[in-house]
Amino acid sequence: MNFEVLKNNFDKEDKRVLTGLSGYFIILVLIAFNACGTCDSGDSIVHFLFSKYAFLHPENFLDHWAKPLFVLLSAPFAQFGFIGLKLFNCGIAAITAWYCFKTAKTLHFKNAWLAAVFFCFTPGYFTHVFSGLTEPLFAFVLLLGVYLILKNQVAAALCAVSFLPFVRSEGLVIIGVFAVYLVLNKQFKYLPLLLSGHIFYSIAGVFYYHDLLWVFNKIPYSESSGKYGHGNITHFVVQLNYIIGVPLYALLALGFVKKVIELFSFRKIDEYRLMHPEVFLIYGSFLAFITAHSLFWYFGIFESMGLNRVLAGVVPLAIIISLKGFNFITGIIKQKVPALSTAFILAAAVIVFPFVPNPASVNWEKDLSLSDEQLLVTDAYKLIKVDFPENTVLYYTHPYLILLMNRDPFDVSQNHDLKMLWKEKRPAHYMVVWDNQFSLVENGVTLEQLMADKKLKLIKNFKTVNKGEESSVAVFEGND
Secondary structure: OOHHHHHHHOOHHHHHHHHHHHHHHHHHHHHHHHOOOOOOOOHHHHHHHHHHOOOOOHHHHHOOOOOHHHHHHHHHHHOOOHHHHHHHHHHHHHHHHHHHHHHHHHOOOOOOHHHHHHHHOOHHHHHHHOOOOOHHHHHHHHHHHHHHHHOOOHHHHHHHHHOHHHOOOOHHHHHHHHHHHHHHOOOHHHHHHHHHHHHHHHHHHHHHHOOOOHHHHOOOOOOOOOOOOOOOOOHHHHHHHHHHOHHHHHHHHHHHHHHHHHHHOOOOOOHHHHHOHHHHHHHHHHHHHHHHHHHHHHHOOOOOOOOHHHHHHHHHHHHHHHHHHHHHHHHHHOOOOOHHHHHHHHHHHHHHHHHOOOOOOOOHHHHOOOOHHHHHHHHHHHHHHHHOOOOOEEEEOOHHHHHHOOOOOOOOOOEEEHHHHHOOOOOOEEEEEEEOOHHHHOOOOOHHHHHHOOOEEEEEEEEEEEOOEEEEEEEEEEEO
């Protein structure tokens, strides 16, 4: 390796940004150790459980819902507990911030360093770092693919992007965008590389599933139950504001305006600009992602829940577009207001916004602490720990309970999904833990059903009401 070339390519701006991001990573780590929340009380914990027990249950490395690539990369960290997975995402966040800067710099954007700053102060992404969710890894791999294309490392880029569906299912949408880009640029020879991820996992899983096409046949969202409902077509466009915040939302809009002006300016329009990777792979991927989720939620398909957290997956693309908007507006008003002052005010607005009380800011108590139902589950756990033997068979739904009990959820000799209570022969003695969120929505089991079961005895029902919303966790003892 030519270290002299590497040294020359690493300039003072790179060093300053790297120093800043090192500090950012340290801050994230400190928060991770001090914040007791899991960000999300469902999927965040379940993803952690899949990763933690992957070495005991190797089939977890091939579970389509858990996302094989995510499990593969995060499993070593998960062995240190939930904090390990949070630290994994802290590292992913810092690396992604670096590539936001490098992508903006490769595109020759002014103030490229601000891309890293904007990313670090994106409220919706920031809170999801302290979780076991897959969105941060998805965002990084997507941005890495774009960056490598810009650096003309096409093969490496396409191989990376080909694994996106094994981090999040929306990766299929992104692969489609990259495929269109290759076709329009007549780079047909690279198209097969977009199948790399599917080919790899098809072969890896054929011995377990005995199905070479398991990567398609086992997609968990291919059939929609509709149990999560549907909503307005503009839902995710509105929710994006709560992920990136008002200042970046405005700059994002300006970024789109600037790009339209560039594309359709009489003097500038040409085939090169239309086929440029910035257009297709940044703007195109961003729009395709938002459009896909909007349609999924509108029609209530693919088990869409309308959760705005999925938008964290395209935050890096939003940051690049927002920086373009930032440079656009500062360029317009620099004649009336000193350019430095304008840039400072706008950048300060982005940085301060997440910490000013508003619906889109970081709510430290809510976002980084345990939720109401998790606190109730904790109370239930304390009761169970005292009154029940450690190896008592458990019927449950809330994933936080299994995390607290430090149980292997894949050990079916001791742990059963609540919906199985009436579908299998029960053991002589067992306990049932019901909650009005997961047990009700995921399993369709009501408290009344359990109360009416003569084999069950209610031990205690923990309840709390917050802003008119009731959370409830009930513990039953069962004897067959």
